[in-house]
Amino acid sequence: MNEGVIQGGWPFVWAAYAVTTLILTGYATSVFLRYRSLRQKREQVKP
């Protein structure tokens, strides 16, 4: 018994790391896809 120490913290730790991974990966993917799609669109339009 560890008195004065918060117990059962791991689910919160995993949740924080999962949210971080999800948001950073999702945002980075969205930026790269938006940039690539715009470049491809411009190349198609080029005479």
Place this chain on the structure above:
Amino acid sequence: MPRGKLPYYSVALGALLLLWGSTWGLFFAPAETYMGDVQRIMYVHVPTAWNGMLALTIAFFFAVLSLWKGGLDWDARLEGALEVGVVLCTLLCMQGAIWAKPTWGVWWDWDPRLTTTAVLVFAFGGILALRQFVDDPVKRATWSAVAAIIAFADVPIVYFSVRWWNSLHQVQSTPATVSRAFHWPLRINAFGILFLMSGLIAVRARLAALRREDELAPPLPAAVPHGASLAQGVRP
């Protein structure tokens, strides 16, 4: 190394550093005396806070340069820094809520640090939303630069809020306030998010610049439908 690929390398390096720092923080760093394992959230929360504030500070300098030098290139960079800053600060609030529940017993509290950070997210997020409603690129650049400079006033308030007012939130995490055993994973993740942030701002700014070029380009002539002739009056 080709300069055009630099942001991609920066993002890749950032991801690798984050993986290294997080593995160290999760499995090898000691648990904190009172918070136990929950404190491991610090290794992502504090670097997100530092880099979120840094991204908005960069946005402030781009806003000043946009007004001072003119030209839409600075506005494209401003758009990149604003968006990345808002994403990081939103993530910061989410990580903070997850850390608050086991330590304070609540997901959210209207404490000075949390409230000023929420104001920051809504102020800079509002500028990004405002940009969608302004069609003229020059007016959009001017208005968003002015708004970003005004909104930036909240950044030092967020930083010093824990010193100026009574706050549930702990004081700023610096080498002086954090145990030596926690320094390395914290530093590695801070550089990880720094490289990630820099690369993403650069790519997002390029995207904004391309969109601006498209906006300013003269419209392409309308396509002639297949089988129609000019004599039919399709084109003057």
